[in-house]
Amino acid sequence: MESFDVEVEAGMVVLDAIHRIQSTEAPDLAVRWNCKAGKCGSCSAEINGHPGLTCMTRISDFPEEESITVQPMKTFPVIKDLVTDVSWNYEVNKRIAPHQHTKDSDPRMFQEEINRTQEFRKCIECFLCQDVCHVLRDHDLKDEFAGPRFMVRLAGLEMNPLDEGDRLSDIREKHGVGFCNITKCCTTVCPENITITDNAIIPLKERVVDEYYDPLKWIWNKTIGKNFEV
Ligand code: SF4
Ligand code: SF4
Ligand code: FES
Numbered sequence: 001m002e003s004f005d006v007e008v009e010a011g012m013v014v015l016d017a018i019h020r021i022q023s024t025e026a027p028d029l030a031v032r033w034n035c036k037a038g039k040c041g042s043c044s045a046e047i048n049g050h051p052g053l054t055c056m057t058r059i060s061d062f063p064e065e066e067s068i069t070v071q072p073m074k075t076f077p078v079i080k081d082l083v084t085d086v087s088w089n090y091e092v093n094k095r096i097a098p099h100q101h102t103k104d105s106d107p108r109m110f111q112e113e114i115n116r117t118q119e120f121r122k123c124i125e126c127f128l129c130q131d132v133c134h135v136l137r138d139h140d141l142k143d144e145f146a147g148p149r150f151m152v153r154l155a156g157l158e159m160n161p162l163d164e165g166d167r168l169s170d171i172r173e174k175h176g177v178g179f180c181n182i183t184k185c186c187t188t189v190c191p192e193n194i195t196i197t198d199n200a201i202i203p204l205k206e207r208v209v210d211e212y213y214d215p216l217k218w219i220w221n222k223t224i225g226k227n228f229e230v
Contacts, residue, residue, distance in 0.1 A: 002026075003067070008059050014070060015043055015054040018082070030080040038191055041126035045082050046071045051128040051189045054082075073131040086127050092146045095174060099157060100165040113161050120156035120200060122192040123149065129186035129196060135179045145176035148186035148196045155200035158207065172208045177201065 004025055006017045015033055022029050031054075034040040038056040045054050048062070048069050062068050076084035101107075129148040135141050146154075154171055157163050171177050180201050187196045194200070210217065 001069075010060075012059045013055055014045075014047055014057045014059060014068065017059060017068070018054060018070065029082075031082045039124055041124035044073055044126045044128050044131065046073060046131070051131045053126060053128070053191050056191060073127065075131045075133075075137045076127070086130075088142055089125070089127055089130060089147075089149065092150050092175075093153070095146070095170075096150060096153060096157070097165050097167055097170065099160065099163050101162050102164065105162070105164070107162065109161055113159075117156045117159050119192075119194050120152050122194055123152055124192060125149065126191060128189045128191065132185045132189045133180075134183065134185070141176070141179060145179040146174075148180070148201065150175060151177065151180070151204060152194060152196055152200045155204055158204065168208055168211050171204055172212060177204050177208055180205070 004021045006020050033043040036055045043054040072078050072082045072084045135145045184197045
């Protein structure tokens with residue numbers, strides 16, 4: 001950790017202060033950023049211990065007399081200074097079966113179906129939700145649990161009426177939805193205000209429970225249902 005004194009002007013965000021440090025005192029200070037508008041998801045860090053986008057966090061949000069501590073996301077390995085290696089997330093992404101839609105199926109959707117999945121498309125892949133999730137952060141269950149960002153992607157696919165893929169078995173086994181214990185920390189830090197837990201994870205859990213743990217369905221599958229397999 002290193003301390004710097006930065007002259008602050010009205011309207012400055014934490015990323016501005018980091019840029020000022022780079023241009024005056026530490027030209028080799030590594031930080032990832034791109035849009036400075038809260039849309040590329042690159043500038044994620046922990047600001048006074050709270051995961052957030054440095055380009056969207058105003059310095060005026062903190063008491064004037066106190067210093068601000070900026071650290072890299074803890075859940076991912078540090079490459080240098082504030083830059084972390086988030087490539088694990090892209091590997092998880094590849095494990096998700098993509099949208100499946102045959103050419104001759106009806107391409108129409110109702111507005112309510114569009115509304116239901118629209119918020120999932122706002123994800124900017126900042127990975128702040130992955131950073132704060134204790135399953136990944138404290139227990140390091142990266143092989144077992146895909147994390148909240150990918151539950152959002154899976155929910156977007158599963159709730160899309162045009163999608164013909166069947167991912168329930170993967171959601172349960174490969175992506176480990178059962179590891180989430182609904183603490184809602186991911187929802188709290190999402191800069192896009194996606195209601196990750198209530199709108200994505202809980203419906204996925206309900207679908208898995210209906211499919212694998214409903215006793216009536218189990219009896220049906222073991223008896224009559226079996227005869228109707230195609
Ligand atoms: S609600 Fe689930 S996915 Fe979100 S932070 Fe908590 S354990 Fe992780
Ligand atoms: S769901 Fe929200 S917090 Fe998670 S990666 Fe997407 S935008 Fe970031
Ligand atoms: S620089 Fe793009 S989200 Fe912060």
